Structures are given as C-alpha cells and as structure tokens.
Amino acid sequence: MKINQRNILLNPGPVTLSDRVRESLLKEDLCHREPEFAQLMLDIKTRLVSVYPEAIANYEAIVLTGSGTCAVEAMLSSLIPKSGKALIVTNGVYGERMAKMVKIHDKNLTVVTSPWEEPMNLQAVEQYLTQDSSFTHVVAVHHETTTGRLNDVAKLGEICRSLNIALLLDCVSSFGAETIKFSDWNLEACAATANKCLHGVPGLSFVLVKKSVFEFRSTAASSLYLDLYSYHKQQLEGYSPFTQSVQVSYALREALKELEDDGGWKSRHNLYQNRSQMIQNGLQSMGIETLLNPVNYSCVLKSYKLSLSYSYEQIHDYLKQSGFIIYAGQGGLEKTIFRIANMGNIQEDDIVNLIQCFKEIFFQETKR
Ligand SMILES: *Cc1c(COP(=O)(O)O)cnc(C)c1O
Numbered sequence: 422m423k424i425n426q427r428n429i430l431l432n433p434g435p436v437t438l439s440d441r442v443r444e445s446l447l448k449e450d451l452c453h454r455e456p457e458f459a460q461l462m463l464d465i466k467t468r469l470v471s472v473y474p475e476a477i478a479n480y481e482a483i484v485l486t487g488s489g490t491c492a493v494e495a496m497l498s499s500l501i502p503k504s505g506k507a508l509i510v511t512n513g514v515y516g517e518r519m520a521k522m523v524k525i526h527d528k529n530l531t532v533v534t535s536p537w538e539e540p541m542n543l544q545a546v547e548q549y550l551t552q553d554s555s556f557t558h559v560v561a562v563h564h565e566t567t568t569g570r571l572n573d574v575a576k577l578g579e580i581c582r583s584l585n586i587a588l589l590l591d592c593v594s595s596f597g598a599e600t601i602k603f604s605d606w607n608l609e610a611c612a613a614t615a616n617k618c619l620h621g622v623p624g625l626s627f628v629l630v631k632k633s634v635f636e637f638r639s640t641a642a643s644s645l646y647l648d649l650y651s652y653h654k655q656q657l658e659g660y661s662p663f664t665q666s667v668q669v670s671y672a673l674r675e676a677l678k679e680l681e682d683d684g685g686w687k688s689r690h691n692l693y694q695n696r697s698q699m700i701q702n703g704l705q706s707m708g709i710e711t712l713l714n715p716v717n718y719s720c721v722l723k724s725y726k727l728s729l730s731y732s733y734e735q736i737h738d739y740l741k742q743s744g745f746i747i748y749a750g751q752g753g754l755e756k757t758i759f760r761i762a763n764m765g766n767i768q769e770d771d772i773v774n775l776i777q778c779f780k781e782i783f784f785q786e787t788k789r
Pocket of ligand 1: 433
C-alpha cells in the first residue's frame with residue numbers, strides 16, 4: 422500500500438513509520454480473548470524484555486493500551502505503596518508531570534526540582550535519602566524531552582543501589598536508543614511507549630517491572646484501569662483484563678522485529694547519533710545554537726535557540742510546507758527554543774533537505 426503524502430515527523434513521537442510497520446496493520450481481525458491474540462501478545466512481551474538482554478531474566482513487560490503517559494501513571498500508581506514515600510527528581514515537564522500524578526494518587530512524596538536547563542540536583546537527592554529513611558522509591562526521567570537532556574541516571578542509580586532504594590524511571594523517549602542498566606541502577610520498573618524509539622504505531626505503551634515485585638508486595642493502585650497487577654496476572658498467558666489495540670499490536674511486533682533486524686538498540690543509538698550530529702552541524706553553520714551544551718543531549722532530540730529575526734511559527738510553517746514537522750518548546754521555553762527529534766524512518770537525504778530548507782528560511786535562498 423502506498424500513501425500519497427510522506428510527512429517527516431521530527432517531533433518527539435509519534436514517528437514516521439517504515440512501510441514494513443505500516444503494512445503490518447493490514448492483517449486479519451482478532452478477538453483479544455482468543456489464543457491467536459494471546460500468542461501475539463506473548464511474542465511482543467518476549468521481544469520487549471529482549472531489547473535489553475539484561476532484563477530478560479528478572480523483568481516482565483506489561484503491555485497497556487494507551488500512550489506513554491498511561492504506562493508512567495500505571496507504574497507510579499501500582500508500585501509506590503500507600504505506606505511508602507517517593508522522592509521525585511524533576512528538571513522538565515515530564516518529571517513535573519510525574520509529581521502531579523503521585524499527588525493525584527495520594528501518595529507521600531518529596532520533589533527535588535531543578536530549573537529546566539539544569540541537570541538533576543543529585544546533591545539534594547543524596548541528602549534527602551540519607552536523612553530520611555522512610556523513602557521507598559526514587560522517581561526520575563531518563564531522557565527529559567523538554568530540553569533533550571539525557572539525565573545522569575548512572576549517578577542517580579548508583580545512589581539508589583547503595584542505599585537500596587527502588588528506582589522508577591520514565592524511559593518513554595529513551596527506551597530502544599539509550600543505555601539502561603537494570604541492575605546497576607536498582608531499577609524496579611521503567612515505562613515506555615510503542616511510538617518513539619521503537620518506531621511502532623501510537624496506541625500501546627508498556628512497563629518493564631521486576632518480577633519479584635509481584636510476589637513480595639501487593640498492588641498499590643488506586644485505579645482499576647491502571648492496575649499493573651491485574652494485567653500481570655492475565656498477561657502471563659497473553660490475555661488482558663480489557664480490550665487491547667489489536668492492529669497496533671501487530672505493528673509493535675513488526676517494529677520490534679525491525680529493530681532486531683537493524684542490529685538492536687546500540688545500532689539505533691549510533692544511527693540517531695549520526696543524524697543528530699548532522700542536524701546540529703547544519704544548523705550551527707547558520708548560527709543556530711543549541712540550548713544545552715551538546716555533550717548533555719540524548720541521541721534522540723536536541724533543542725535549539727530561536728533566532729531573534731524569526732518566530733517559531735514562521736520556521737514551523739515553512740518547514741511544514743516541505744513535509745517536515747518540528748516541535749515547539751513547552752512552558753517557559755515556548756518562545757525561545759524549538760526542538761528537532763530524529764527518531765523514525767528518516768533517511769540521510771531527508772536531513773540534507775531539512776538543512777536546505779533552513780537555508781532557504783535564513784538566507785532567503787531560492788527554492789530548488
Ligand atoms: C513522550 C513522553 C511521554 C509521554 O507522552 P505521551 O504523549 O503520553 O505518549 C512521557 N515522558 C517523556 C519523557 C516523553 O518524552
């Protein structure tokens with residue numbers, strides 16, 4: 422099947438699909454209570470924990486129908502006990518969103534907030550954790566998509582491991598493209614989605630949970646729909662308590678196969694890194710600067726300072742005419758930055774064309 426228009430999505434998910442993943446949507450209808458669907462789900466669960474081979478032995482993937490936020494909320498609601506206490510480390514929109522969730526679910530929490538352009542405040546984290554022994558969980562964002570910063574979870578995880586406090590991570594925009602150390606970081610669970618670095622279709626998300634948790638602790642969920650324990654029980658056999666997105670499941674399986682065929686997450690990391698560097702070099706040659714020191718970025722997305730002479734809308738609208746969708750800043754950064762993600766089925770030629778479009782904007786070069 423051919424589609425008429427190819428949009429090159431440079432927003433942080435959903436991504437431009439490969440033909441292979443798009444075509445996988447066109448398969449037979451299935452009832453989610455039949456064994457054929459259960460087989461598909463079991464296959465997806467196995468492939469998800471195998472993205473990082475270290476996770477295979479001790480973690481289970483729980484698949485939910487919903488966007489990345491659904492998986493993050495299910496993780497926080499189900500795993501932080503009512504009698505426990507969470508230390509939430511924030512330096513952007515997604516960390517702050519998790520603090521809101523934990524409040525809504527009425528759990529004990531302390532928030533260590535940093536300005537969006539700064540790293541996590543690990544000194545404060547260490548102080549809180551050593552002074553107050555009632556903390557059971559640390560909650561953080563791996564790749565803070567607000568700015569593109571890859572947070573120093575290696576250091577945070579080391580603190581968690583040394584104090585034996587469980588770490589819960591939002592890996593929504595890093596899973597499949599950045600290092601995740603399950604044991605070294607004392608990781609109890611991480612949440613992610615089908616439609617970012619895994620290149621699937623939007624509609625499914627998942628949580629990788631340490632299996633032993635289901636045995637030694639009962640659910641803490643204050644939500645029926647977001648209770649990971651009820652999914653866990655039924656998904657051991659491939660079933661789910663509620664209707665799953667069947668077609669999106671076909672696409673996720675195909676996307677995971679494609680990731681395996683392409684050499685796994687490390688190859689994807691290198692591919693993203695090269696794309697990201699190409700974009701950065703191109704924009705820097707026109708005087709467009711990155712918001713953060715380039716060494717602090719993930720391979721997935723970079724944020725760039727808007728120049729004084731062009732508004733975000735002008736740049737966005739011009740690029741959109743040529744098929745490229747870029748992404749605005751959020752909150753206080755709305756008027757000062759734009760963001761370019763480089764996930765999905767994009768080619769080197771696309772990036773060359775993107776840079777050419779920027780030249781047309783900034784130097785009014787005539788259109789080819
Ligand atoms: C995209 C994203 C989410 C979730 O977004 P959804 O729109 O719900 O899929 C959560 N955290 C981070 C870090 C993200 O980049």
